[in-house]
Amino acid sequence: MREVDLHVHTTASDGTMSPAEVVRYAKEKGLRAIAITDHDTIEGLDEGIREGKVQKLEVIPGLELSVDYPKGTMHLLGYYIDPDCSQLVEKLMVVQKARSERNFKMLKKLQELGIEVGLSELKRVAGHGQIGRPHFAQIMVQKGYVNSFQEAFDHFLRKGGPAYVEKFKFSPEEAMRIIVEAGGVPVLAHPFTLNQLNKRELEELILELKEKGLEGIEVYYPDHTVQQREFYRYLAEKHGLFISGGSDFHGQTKEGVELGEGYGDIELPYSLVEELKAKRRARFMRA
Numbered sequence: 001m002r003e004v005d006l007h008v009h010t011t012a013s014d015g016t017m018s019p020a021e022v023v024r025y026a027k028e029k030g031l032r033a034i035a036i037t038d039h040d041t042i043e044g045l046d047e048g049i050r051e052g053k054v055q056k057l058e059v060i061p062g063l064e065l066s067v068d069y070p071k072g073t074m075h076l077l078g079y080y081i082d083p084d085c086s087q088l089v090e091k092l093m094v095v096q097k098a099r100s101e102r103n104f105k106m107l108k109k110l111q112e113l114g115i116e117v118g119l120s121e122l123k124r125v126a127g128h129g130q131i132g133r134p135h136f137a138q139i140m141v142q143k144g145y146v147n148s149f150q151e152a153f154d155h156f157l158r159k160g161g162p163a164y165v166e167k168f169k170f171s172p173e174e175a176m177r178i179i180v181e182a183g184g185v186p187v188l189a190h191p192f193t194l195n196q197l198n199k200r201e202l203e204e205l206i207l208e209l210k211e212k213g214l215e216g217i218e219v220y221y222p223d224h225t226v227q228q229r230e231f232y233r234y235l236a237e238k239h240g241l242f243i244s245g246g247s248d249f250h251g252q253t254k255e256g257v258e259l260g261e262g263y264g265d266i267e268l269p270y271s272l273v274e275e276l277k278a279k280r281r282a283r284f285m286r287a
């Protein structure tokens with residue numbers, strides 16, 4: 001049964017649908033619950049939760065933090081975070097400030113490469129949300145510097161590319177602590193981006209993260225192969241971690257990825273939400 005999606009972006013970060021639009025879309029698609037998990041921001045949660053009440057669709061307040069991991073890309077999802085947690089708000093302000101400085105540096109780098117992208121254009125494309133590389137890419141396509149969104153990344157914006165600037169990231173410990181202190185359940189997002197090809201090393205890494213507070217792994221994810229899904233599921237079960245899943249829906253910035261479905265092979269039951277709630281309750285009992 002296709003009932004939930006635990007990884008969804010909105011215009012608060014780099015998705016193309018506003019939180020209210022995403023919620024209405026989820027309702028249209030027949031979903032019962034979604035987690036709004038924007039990159040490094042909780043700005044979309046209020047609107048999403050409000051629309052959830054109108055639509056009678058459960059909206060789980062979440063976020064996706066970028067974590068420092070030199071070998072690859074590590075993202076940490078936090079479910080059921082309290083958007084009013086002052087520590088969380090403060091930490092996210094640090095990230096936002098660093099991000100705006102980074103955007104300015106990338107803009108300069110592009111300029112040196114003969115590509116003019118203005119801050120006002122970025123703001124227009126990003127709307128009220130935070131500005132990131134996908135917005136740069138959109139403008140580069142619009143102005144004809146590249147033929148496609150992907151080309152903008154492949155030639156300029158990809159990690160290590162000529163216009164790339166490193167992003168501010170929390171250490172895994174700090175990211176986990178921020179989520180836990182805001183009452184959230186920390187879950188490792190899309191483990192395949194860790195670039196950890198060795199199964200034993202991946203298991204060791206997950207055990208290390210578990211010691212630091214990790215409570216789940218995102219197993220069902222559009223870009224995970226069947227083998228990866230099987231292995232991540234095995235690891236989660238072996239170590240008592242919550243098995244999460246989601247589409248990482250971004251609207252038009254991730255073509256082919258459909259809300260609740262990914263590339264069509266994702267189908268998550270509501271029982272995931274119940275398990276997540278149980279994890280959260282267990283936390284309160286321990287506290």
Ligand code: AMP
Pocket residue numbers: 014039131132133134150153154158159167250253
């Ligand atoms: P930023 O937060 O500014 O670093 O942008 C990160 C976003 O850029 C990701 O969520 C993806 O949507 C997109 N992205 C990152 N790397 C690539 C890539 N190589 N190709 C296409 N999109 C990418």
Ligand code: ZN
Pocket residue numbers: 009013014015039250
């Ligand atoms: Zn994104």
Ligand code: FE
Pocket residue numbers: 064075189190
């Ligand atoms: Fe991610």
Ligand code: FE
Pocket residue numbers: 007009064248
């Ligand atoms: Fe994501």
